[in-house]
Amino acid sequence: MTDTTAFDWRPFLLRWSGEWADSLPDGEARGEDDEAARRARWLGFPPASEERIAAMEERLGRRMPPSYREFLKVSDGWRHAGGFVWLLAGTEDARWHNDESGLAEMFEEYLDEDAGPEERLEVDIWRRGLQLDVESDITHVLLDPQDVDEDGEWAVYTWASWRAAPPERHANFLDFMREMYREFHSLRSDRSDGEPVFVNDTTRKLDTQVEEARPEALRGGWERAEKALDEAKEYGRPRAAGLGDQIRRLLGQTYMVYFEDLVTDPRYAPDLLPPLVAEHAAHSYRDDSTLTFHLRGADDDLVSLAYATLDQVRSGTYRYAAAGPFGEAVERARELARWGDTDGAWRTLKNAVPLWEPLGPDHLAPLGWVADPLLGPLLTPERGRELLSTPRGGQAGEAPGPASGLDPGDLAWLAEPDPGDNRTSYRFVLVEGVEPEELPGRLADGDGTVLNQPVPFWEARRGSLHDQREFSSYDDRALMAVGRAGTGWSFAFDGDPAPFHRQRFVSPAAAASAGTRAVVVWSGLRTWHGEPFFHLSVARDGAEQYAFTYADGEIQKSGEIPRALDPSLFFGDLEDGAEAERSLLEAVTVEFGAHLPRHAIVNGRLHTFATRSWTRPPRNGETYAVIRLHRGAPRPASGERTGDDGPGSR
Template sequence: MTDTTPFDWQPFLLRWSEEWADSLPDGEVRSKEDEAARRARWLGFPPASEERIAAVEKRLGRRLPPSYREFLQVSDGWQHAGGFVWLLAGTAEVHWHNDESGLADIFEECLDEDSDPEERREATVWRRGLQIDVEADAMHVVLDPEDVDEDGEWAVYSWASWRAAPPERYAGFAAFMRDMYREFHGLRAHPGDGEPEFVNDTTRELDALMERARTAALRGDWEGALPALDEAEEYGRPRAVCLGDQIRRLLGQAGTFRFDDVAADPRYAPDLLPVLVTEHAAHPFRRDSTLTFHMRGAGEDVVSSARAMLEEMRDGTYRYAPAGPFGEAVGRARELARWGDGDGAWRTLMDSLPEWRPLGPDHLAPLGWLADPLLGPLLTPERGRELLSTPRGGQRGEFPDRSAALDPDGLAWLADPDGHDGPTSYRFVLVEGVEPKDLPGLLADGEPGGEPSGESDGEPGGESDGESDGAVLAGPMTSYEARSRSFHGRREFSSYDDRALVAVGRAGAGWSFAFDGDPAHFDARRFVSPAVAAAAGTGTRAVVVWSGSRSGHGEPFFHLSVARDGAEQYAFTYMAGETHRTGEIPPALDPGRFFGPGGDGARERSLLEAVSDEFGVRLPRHALTEGRLHTFTTRSWTRPPGDGEAYVVIGMSGGGDGMR
């Protein structure tokens, strides 16, 4: 069936004719020509003799391309080439188009100096092309004598006014006819009421091919399965779109994934429906009325589930929770991802994937986790390939190599010289022996020590409005979402008020972090390190780092302070070529090793490596830059203004429509 198979016109055209005849409903009113073709089970005509072909070549002044010439030797013309060309030219009708359609004038008006050769060829082919459509549904088909391959085949160009697309190109006449045969199959694959079921040797062969591809995909051979599914999809076979879309979605390919309405089936809705809904939710201007566009035939229970999912996804509370051992692993993975351990979460999912079972024969892989706000950001194209290459669903196969971790060890990634993987300025607090959920009690205003309110799984759902005590963790969100929400409802801004919006998580064994990737201006005169407050508990250490070495605004600087048991142990601030220090700094962190007089802070990376080695800490790059984390607002990192110190307060009046 593939285009690389040596082409034999006689059996191909006979099969096409017989399948066409069998697909016609009984009692349908047909033209005299169609009824004759149905009875004869032949869509063609008598073959053209060599003399007749030679005569038309003399009339045209060119030898015909090989595949069209061979076609005429079997049938001198053709009826119903696909769904929209009702009669294809034989020797009597074929002629030079000479812009009979007027398309050359239309397309040439659109050309300009930036038009590429392909666009120019598509515009001018209508002047030189050999027309082979005789009767069609506003469709034009020509052979191009100037677009010729090494075998002498002329390319075919077709264009229809109702297609809103550039002309479609085929490598030759045989390729065009193969595609028209596939189009015929695609149009018959879903028979309407009263039409016979479209089953024949071709459909049975394709369905068997598709089933083998499904089994191969579950064994991990998605690369072998996808071409077979794509071929079946070209013939319009049911199930092919759904199976292929699952693979393409996990590969991260662009496009609209509709799963061929299988998501509307209650069996598959728990896993496929969330993917459709989350893509709808990602477009804020889509109307809710279009939610069910790709859910044809869905019952009210599935539609209600989709609407409920949409609301959960918009407020960030949707959770993917499949049943069985794999579902238990998903729960563990969510907890790891919740506090920033994306690599650990991914390994948890992959280790349990062989235990996953499909919901039915049209299910190839778990997909619902892509809609989960914590698990979805874990996907990369490399990880998608790893998942698809892992045997699952009761199948056995060779396990793939593990995909590379997304989070480097330590802290040095913050000093990425290109600025692609990290912020240009940042600050963070590391606290030992404290869970991330307890950080607001140490770093925010309000009563410390209380457990934040949350949902049944312990995932806090409250959020600070920027003016409250800030002692509640907001639900997981991206850094952009968190910063946007932090300004919502806030009506007063002070030059002395520097409450950091921080994301929280685990920073390695026994450590938690609170990270701000967009800090305010650093003023060494008014800065108050939160390390002392963070280390209030007995035996607790806290580390504070604030760097603006690459911010491009003001003097480069780097601050480090360390506290234990509620007291500062040591600290230093490097700025403008000078270092101010207090306490006994360990040799490994001595700023003299990294910043000399008049230095520019270029050894920031080495210093960050020393900090991570000294305390055994790390920060999760992927979670901080691409994922979702809990957030809260700390108390101010600057002291209140002293006597005689001026400061600015900007107030927004009313609903934010003015300033005072």
């Protein structure tokens, strides 16, 4: 906590005044008071005596907070506090606001019915606050006598209608004045032609900080670099925001990250533009009017590149590329991520970071990969810190320890509740010794089934339902994501299967196992639909070896089941279905040495395809229903299998 009583106000206010005076254009017409302040190089007033301060406190009925009191002893008021408060109150002008602005009533209208005491206390600031703004651009500055810390300091609240934001809180008057000084700097740093260059001891010190932060960040000292850049950014120093945004983006912070000053530079645009465009695509809802707002100053070629990149990001076809050995590692990482090995992909990418070559002196880290549909899901805040801590760009430093992997390396994670507890049933097929792209030939009808492009599973599901025109109660064609399931295994996974029908279920294990071995698991021990169930079947060379199904409290078995997978070990009275599920999945993991990649399945993008039906066709006398969508409207039909006729509908 800052010791506000020990702060020396005079040198701070003198520096502020001198920098303000030097920033004014020569010959510019200004008011008499401002001209006098410029000549005197002093924005303040004569100091207030202890008697004047005491008289003020007697008039207001309260002792003033320490930092405001100490300020008044140096200057009884202040001109140009920031860019929008032209005169700040001294002993004569400070007064209770008493909702003179009418803002208390306005803010009360925005309160919810269940608003708590703290929210209502914030609204009442307009009734109890001490008003310090005397002349301003509709900007209110209030000291709050009820928001007091242990040192007796009152919080300061500021609000302006044109900022369209809630009141901003400052811990005390000193913090408020420091923020106004930074605001003055930030506004002066963005000068138009013909105005004096804004250079002084403060700007030179901050610009040196920015220069020193660049190699520090490349050495892996991103925390020190970020602190230095953030301070320079608050003062509006050039490039500080663009450099700091590169660090923030890798930490997973996307709000208000625009890479300003750098994203419109043709040198850096190829790497900084894609993450900016990807964030826009994620939140724009097809309204692209704001995209160019963050590209002010860009030429036509760069704007065209931005829109072309936007089309690629939305279609999932954007592909990050980099030069040299790092670029080669990017390609290897993408191939690993494509088949679900996101931990391996991350290690490949991160281990190559020391070989990465910056596009220019203000390029702190590779960033375009976060917009790549396959590589972007690799990023977590922990991994971002690991990358930022890795020396790169020709700088030497100590390499960080590896971040922990995101995949547990087993199947048991499927028994854990997912966010929202939506994964209550799932099914998967494991096939040994084949590549993932071979699975459609083993699990789908016909030789023409190919893998869809990698997309999140929910998007693949939505796309398949959008194109589907016929729905049958006897046909259960699963949309499955595919990838590698550890050494020597591939998987097909369905996280949202249809209801399980034990009497009509046909395991795909036998068909998938031609010339090899296949495992099928279908779990619904936590399902919301009907009784809990669990199925396991194992096949080799096109024939089922063994299987069991637990359903309706009974176990059906076939073949010689290994002791470790004997269902009687797991299903007793089934007091805890989740524990039985976890134990079974652990046993399957040990028995076959395969696992499913949690991060890729839950957060990544994988290839998908539709399998043949997991249920047999209806037999004689069995009824079924078919819904066909005709010209946008559903048309129900029903059928019954009779004699030798095949499945039909009418």
